[in-house]
Amino acid sequence: MEQRMLISAKGLSVSYRMNKGLFSHSSLRAVDNVSFNIRKGSFFGLVGESGSGKTTLGRALLLAAPISGGEAIYQDDEVRYDLTQIEKAELGDYRRRAQLIFQDPYAALSPRMTVRDIIAEPLEVMNITASREETDARVREIADKCRLNLEHLRRFPHAFSGGQRQRISIARALVSGPQFIIADEAVAALDVSIQADVLNLLKQLQAEMGLTFMFISHDLSVVAHTCDHVAVMYLGRLVEIAPTRKLFAAPKHPYTKALFSAIPSLNPDDRGKAQKLEGEIPSPTNQPRGCKFHTRCPHAIDICKSAEPILETVETEHDVACHRWKELFA
Amino acid sequence: MSALIDVQNLTLEFSTDEGLITAVDNVSFSLNRGEVMGLVGESGSGKSVTAKSLMHLNPANAIYGPKSRITLNTDTGPVDVLSLKRPADLKVVRGGAISMIFQEPMASFAPSISIGKQMIEQLQLHSEMSRAQAREISVEMLDRVGISDPSRRIDQYAFELSGGMRQRAMIAMALSTKPKLLIADEPTTALDVTIQAQVLDLMKDLVKEYDMGIIFITHDLGVVAQTADKVSVMYLGRLVEEGPVREVINQPKHPYTRGLLAALPRLDDLDAPLTPVPGDIPSPLERPDGCVFSTRCKEVVGPVCSAQIPLEEWVDPSHRVACHLHQKESL
Numbered sequence: 001m002e003q004r005m006l007i008s009a010k011g012l013s014v015s016y017r018m019n020k021g022l023f024s025h026s027s028l029r030a031v032d033n034v035s036f037n038i039r040k041g042s043f044f045g046l047v048g049e050s051g052s053g054k055t056t057l058g059r060a061l062l063l064a065a066p067i068s069g070g071e072a073i074y075q076d077d078e079v080r081y082d083l084t085q086i087e088k089a090e091l092g093d094y095r096r097r098a099q100l101i102f103q104d105p106y107a108a109l110s111p112r113m114t115v116r117d118i119i120a121e122p123l124e125v126m127n128i129t130a131s132r133e134e135t136d137a138r139v140r141e142i143a144d145k146c147r148l149n150l151e152h153l154r155r156f157p158h159a160f161s162g163g164q165r166q167r168i169s170i171a172r173a174l175v176s177g178p179q180f181i182i183a184d185e186a187v188a189a190l191d192v193s194i195q196a197d198v199l200n201l202l203k204q205l206q207a208e209m210g211l212t213f214m215f216i217s218h219d220l221s222v223v224a225h226t227c228d229h230v231a232v233m234y235l236g237r238l239v240e241i242a243p244t245r246k247l248f249a250a251p252k253h254p255y256t257k258a259l260f261s262a263i264p265s266l267n268p269d270d271r272g273k274a275q276k277l278e279g280e281i282p283s284p285t286n287q288p289r290g291c292k293f294h295t296r297c298p299h300a301i302d303i304c305k306s307a308e309p310i311l312e313t314v315e316t317e318h319d320v321a322c323h324r325w326k327e328l329f330a
Numbered sequence: 331m332s333a334l335i336d337v338q339n340l341t342l343e344f345s346t347d348e349g350l351i352t353a354v355d356n357v358s359f360s361l362n363r364g365e366v367m368g369l370v371g372e373s374g375s376g377k378s379v380t381a382k383s384l385m386h387l388n389p390a391n392a393i394y395g396p397k398s399r400i401t402l403n404t405d406t407g408p409v410d411v412l413s414l415k416r417p418a419d420l421k422v423v424r425g426g427a428i429s430m431i432f433q434e435p436m437a438s439f440a441p442s443i444s445i446g447k448q449m450i451e452q453l454q455l456h457s458e459m460s461r462a463q464a465r466e467i468s469v470e471m472l473d474r475v476g477i478s479d480p481s482r483r484i485d486q487y488a489f490e491l492s493g494g495m496r497q498r499a500m501i502a503m504a505l506s507t508k509p510k511l512l513i514a515d516e517p518t519t520a521l522d523v524t525i526q527a528q529v530l531d532l533m534k535d536l537v538k539e540y541d542m543g544i545i546f547i548t549h550d551l552g553v554v555a556q557t558a559d560k561v562s563v564m565y566l567g568r569l570v571e572e573g574p575v576r577e578v579i580n581q582p583k584h585p586y587t588r589g590l591l592a593a594l595p596r597l598d599d600l601d602a603p604l605t606p607v608p609g610d611i612p613s614p615l616e617r618p619d620g621c622v623f624s625t626r627c628k629e630v631v632g633p634v635c636s637a638q639i640p641l642e643e644w645v646d647p648s649h650r651v652a653c654h655l656h657q658k659e660s661l
Contacts, residue, residue, distance in 0.1 A: 050522055161611070193372060196593040196605060196606035224595065248600065265597075280494055280525065
């Protein structure tokens with residue numbers, strides 16, 4: 001089965017320069033040597049604790065964070081861009097093809113613009129439409145797809161609830177006709193009853209419009225229900241990637257396993273059964289040697305403290321970076 | 331033994347430029363010592379306002395209904411919370427016998443005053459302790475909640491601590507006055523699942539150790555299932571269902587509780603569709619007549635739902651629900 005990759009990243013790194021005093025500086029590796037592919041038309045989940053580098057990785061793919069090494073290729077049916085050396089002229093076109101949905105629908109919409117103007121802004125900024133009539137037609141079409149009431153287009157965002165606002169944000173992201181959408185914690189700020197509605201809408205839009213999603217979230221149960229593939233990040237590294245079902249049925253990295261175990265179960269009889277992960281994610285400026293996870297890993301042995309495991313393919317489409325996955329989880 | 335806190339017919343309206351807004355509508359519940367109550371509902375359901383009423387902490391435009399009673403039973407006798415007026419009298423419900431933990435610890439600590447100074451200040455406010463004693467107790471509490479090197483950490487500022495550490499410090503501060511009732515308003519929502527598990531464990535240990543009652547406000551039913559003894563579900567200011575945690579989660583009686591559970595992505599069944607509760611929670615200015623949930627309910631019995639307020643029915647001695655569905659069944 002041959003399926004085309006929309007995004008292929010190899011050894012991608014993002015680092016920031018940290019000034020320490022007047023003349024010395026060090027670098028902070030927020031994303032460190034990650035490789036993955038995102039299939040066209042798939043829902044790719046990215047999970048990990050805060051500080052793991054999920055958002056930075058997403059931003060790097062949108063060219064909103066400085067890529068310091070490795071390569072990332074974007075390829076759809078029309079164009080192919082090497083994101084590490086994209087030219088200025090191509091950048092505008094790429095921005096039309098890759099869009100972002102933000103977490104907080106209260107902060108992401110300008111309170112002084114009408115819903116129509118908010119959704120139309122990308123079209124005007126990118127000079128996509130030629131006339132006001134064309135802009136209006138595009139806005140109405142996309143607003144309808146996102147199940148917004150067309151009579152509400154003249155209102156201001158304050159009149160809408162969280163779920164409606166998030167649908168406005170989605171319409172704004174989709175109006176330029178993108179192929180690739182990064183949804184960064186897009187449902188985290190919503191109530192569960194609304195969250196389900198927005199997730200269903202995203203799935204439906206993906207199917208109708210053939211979109212590819214990178215879905216960044218800290219909520220594993222949401223990811224399990226939405227994504228086809230899931231990548232787990234820890235301190236800038238990818239520690240495990242697998243198709244969702246495989247990952248949830250049989251995680252092969254101790255960190256993935258601990259993350260799953262920490263999700264509060266809906267069954268009151270499961271109390272006390274969760275396996276607890278001690279400590280916190282270390283600071284990216286002061287990273288441990290060897291496996292980044294060894295300071296919290298219940299299975300760490302000597303080799304984990306000195307040598308960093310590489311991401312290896314252990315089964316079809318299932319990659320793990322752990323020295324001991326074979327004895328622990330095989 | 332009388333309950334630790336007893337709330338009867340709590341009704342609370344806010345007077346605003348747009349008119350009177352009903353935030354809490356005839357809510358009654360009680361909580362014993364050593365008991366954890368989960369208070370669930372969407373944003374706008376009145377959970378936080380209800381909890382703040384227990385500390386008489388609502389703004390000046392809040393109007394309590396004439397039949398509203400909140401009684402706190404302390405070691406020195408019952409306190410009628412809503413009749414407290416003078417700041418000196420209010421101390422007992424504000425940090426004395428009742429403490430509160432908020433959702434966002436970064437916003438709850440003053441950024442330019444060290445953690446220790448804030449802890450010491452509140453201890454001195456609620457007791458006759460000297461500075462040195464208060465500091466000693468604060469260090470002990472920080473140690474108790476699992477903050478390493480507490481005698482150094484106590485002089486740090488909130489921004490120097492990670493999210494999980496800040497929430498632990500918040501818990502240490504709330505518990506240092508040895509309150510009888512702890513109100514935790516979404517205490518783990520801003521935390522990662524791994525840190526959330528640690529903080530929840532800590533809270534469970536502390537309830538046992540101090541024999542406190544906890545009101546745990548959250549929208550996460552998973553968290554409730556893992557921590558609470560009983561659950562109260564609120565919608566648009568009304569308490570629609572209350573019962574033991576197992577019964578409410580395994581056999582929810584109110585259509586709203588069922589809706590919340592169906593909307594939740596479940597890990598044990600990845601194929602189950604996510605079913606949203608249709609529509610949005612109405613604005614408090616446009617409260618529906620009759621049952622407040624009737625505008626979004628999938629199990630409407632008939633015109634009675636939008637005409638009459640459903641009465642509370644006890645489906646068993648510890649489980650009550652306010653829904654016409656069950657009133658019809660019991661006829």
